[in-house]
Amino acid sequence: MAGSVPQSANCTSEMKREGKLLLGTGLQVVLVALAYGLAAWFSLRFVYLPDRSSLLWLPAGVALGATYWLGYRVGLTGSGLGAVLIVWLLWRNWPLALLSALPVMMQAALATALLQRLCVDPRLRRPRDALLFVAVGIVTAVISPTLNGFLRVSFGIIQWEGMGLSILHRWMGDLMGHLLLGGSLLVWWHNGRMRKRDYAMLVLLSVLGGASAWLMFFIAQVRLLPAPPTVVLLPVLVAAALLYQQRGTTLVFLVVALTLVMYGGRWLSLHPLPFETFLFGWSFLLVVFMTLLIVSVYVAQARDYSQQLEQAYQQIYSILENAPSVAMQMYDEQGRILFWNKASEQLCGYKASEALGKTLSQLIWGEAEEQSYQEMLREVARTGQPAPLHEWEIHTRDGKRRVVLSSLFPVRIGDETRYICADIDITERKRLEQQLFQAEKLESIGRLAGGVAHDFNNMLTAMIGFAELAQQRLPADHPVRADLERIIQAGEKAANLVRQLLGFARRQIAQPRPVAINAIVEELLPLLQRLLGENIRLEMRLTSADTTVHIDPAQMEQIVMNLAINARDAMASRGGGKLIIETQRLMPTSEQMQQEPEIQPVEHVCLVIRDSGEGIPPEVLPHIFEPFFSTKGLGNTGMGLATVYGIVKQNRGYIWVETRYGVPDSGTTFFVCLPAVFLSNGSEG
Incomplete structure (x- = not known):
């Protein structure tokens, strides 16, 4: 019993839904019937035959539109009810009214079925759709006039002799209703969204169309012409077709037709016209409508x-324009810029408004590069093929040097050839390539230097040892002892050089332990002051944070001394300057870890040594860490920075340099960063 309650509730809910659906369908049927009756009331104002035939029977269009869009059940039922109501009001004959509804329903059903079967787009987008729509109207408009003609003969409304004329009039009226009102309903249904300005313009055209129809009768009334000149309608109808295509054609034609119905019946009661005049006017409107409908399709x-x-x-x-990483430009045959996207703005620093109309020589490079680029343009124009990929060095608006990989290819735009250039900024890639090449070169040099130094060290040990033995065997006043002393001193210098080579090659024997960099720097301070001399002012900026790292103290001292000596020599040509020694704790950036995978993602202690010299020239900078490379002339081994580099790498740190050559007082800054050590007892070695 309990299970029957939900079932009963479901049945009740289903009945409510069916009731709402039935009510909605019934309301739609009533509305269609009322629309049919209203259209018939308008059309009946233009009748002049005894059987109430009209050359514009708008209800045929209502029946077609309602059946097509609302379905056969609603459209045919509503149209049938409307036809019954109109016929009964005219003739007060229920059998005739009921029988007259059947041809109306048959005609609308067949027209709708043919349009759907032939896949006619209701918006008449293609010429095929417009032609089939007219053809369907011509064929199906025969059904209701013919059958209703026989009914009127059977009920004695017209005679057999007048049936042919009645059928012709009714066919002409149904066809015009099919085309004008039926076409409007098909085209406008679900297609009425427009801008407010377009709505206003269509209303204006509709008013002008109605005014043109009135003017047509006015001209005939004042006896300017023997009949209403339908040519007066052409300007407005043509404008509607050209401006708003199918929607404008069907709507304005419908308004003109309604105006003709309103004024035509009144005018004909005072000025009867022969049938030939009616046929000419009707044919004129039909031909103009079909022509403008086809024209509107092509215009659309x-x-x-x-x-x-x-x-x-x-x-x-x-x-x-929005390509994120590809700078796109377009050029004419002379290399003038016609298009400049956002990536080009970001790459070169020039806005599109600043670049358009100019050549690249006015923006990012010199005459030599411009000449090469023009030659490439001419070659692409001659062959019609894309240019090979090319690397260009450019200078941005802020003076930075960038390297781009460029692709140049031609495109045809109308009768002219334009040239598209796609640039990718490879400055960072080139820098990484150079950095990798430098690292591999230093690694190769290190392996070579380490091998040579090891063997050379063995030979030096033997040379110095035998020289010392020989010296011991000679009397103190023997003249050869001085020569042996010079041999020993030269050997010790060579051994020191070997130790530096081993340090660069990371083969130096070391005893690393926790060491505070601040403590090392403070211990070396007196020595540094004597080493730098009076002309160089030493400034210390040591952090208060823990600066403990894991390194051999002697190696740390060697780093400080070598960098200080290098800074002193850099400031010598200027007669002195300022040397800043700074310590700080920091985390390596993601860019640094990406560039040097060996860097550990931990906090580092950095020794920063900054001088106020002239800076390092760009052509020298890639070689500063190479052994035996020096710009200081004879007497310098060129191992100072190479030794620092080797010690830093041996202790899993990293080093980089910042310099601005030629900028006064900018000098050079070396950063030596080593992984920080955290002591559990808080003590420092």
């Missing part, structure tokens, strides 16, 4: 194609 297609081209252009433009 041209507009759609134009919009699609514009949309495609905008999409391509948006893609090129």
Whole structure:
């Protein structure tokens, strides 16, 4: 029993839904019937035959539109009810009214079925759709006039002799209703969204169309012409077709038709016209409607194609304009810039408004590069093929040097050839390549130096040892002892050089332990002051944070002394300067860890030594850590910075240099960073 409650509730809910659906369907049927009756009331104002035939039977369009969009059940039922109501009001004959509804329903059903079967787009987008729509109207508009003609003969409303004329009039009226009102309903249904300006313009055209129809009768009334001149309607109808295509054609034609119905019946009661005049006017409107409908289809297609081209252009433009990492430009045959996207702005520093119309020699490079670029343009123009990938060095607006990988290819735009250039900034890649090459070179030199130094050290040990033995065997006043002393001193210098080579090669024998860099620097302070001399002012900026690292104290002293000596020599040509020794704790950046995978992602203690010299020239900078490389002339081994580099790498640290050559007082700054050590007892070695 308990299980029957949900089932009963479901049945009740289902009945409510069906009731709402039935009510909605019934309301739609009533509305269609009322629309049919209203359209018939308008059309009956333009009748002049005894059987109430009209050359514009708008209810045929109501039946078609309602059946097509609302379905056969609603459209045919509503149209049938409307037909019954109109016929009964005219003839007060229920059998005739009921029988007259059947041809109306048959005609609407067949027209709708043919349109759907033939896959006619209701918006009449293609010429095929417009032609089939007219053809279906011509064929199906025969059904209701013919069958209802026989019914009127059978009920004695007309005679057999007048049936042919009645059928012709009714066919003409149904066809015009099918085309004008039926076409409007098909085209406008679900297609009424427009801009407010377009709505206003269509209202204006509709008013002008109605005014033109009134003017047509006015001209005939004042006897300017023997009949209403339908040519007066052409300007407004043509404008509607050109401006708003199918929607404008069907709407304005419908308004003109309604105006003709309103004024035509009144005018004909005072000025009867022969049938030939009616036939000419009707034919004129039919031909003009069909012509303008076809024209509007082609205009709509041209507009759609134009919009699609514009949309495609905008999409391509948006893609090129917003390409995140590819600088895109377009050039003419003389190399003048026609397009300059955002990536080009970011790469070169010039806004598009500043670059357009100029050549690259006015922006990012000199005449030599411009000449090479022009030669490449001419070659691409001659062959019609893309240029090979090329690396260019450019100078940005702020003076920075960038390297770009460039691709140049031609495109045809109309009758002209344009040249598209796609640039990728490879400055960072080139820097990394250079850095990798430098690291590999230093690694190779280190292996070679380490091997040579090891063997050479063995030979030096033997040379110095035998020289010392020989010296001991000679009397104190023997003249050869002085020569042996010079041999021993030279050997010791060579041994010191070997030790430096071993340090660069990371083969130096070391005894690393926790050492505070601050303590090492403070111990060396008196020695540094004597070493630097009076012309160089020494400034200490030691951090208060823990600066403990894991390194051999002698190696740490060697780093400080070598960098200080290097800074002193850099300031010698200026007669002195200022040397800043600084310590700090910091985390390596993601960029640094990416550039040097050996860097540990831990906090580092950095020794920073900054001088106020002239800086390092760009051509010298890549070689400063190479052994035996020196710009200080004879008497310098060129091992100072090489030894520092080797010690830092041996202790799992990293070193980099910042310099601004030629900028007064900018000098050079060396950063030596070693992994920090955290002591549990808080003591420092």
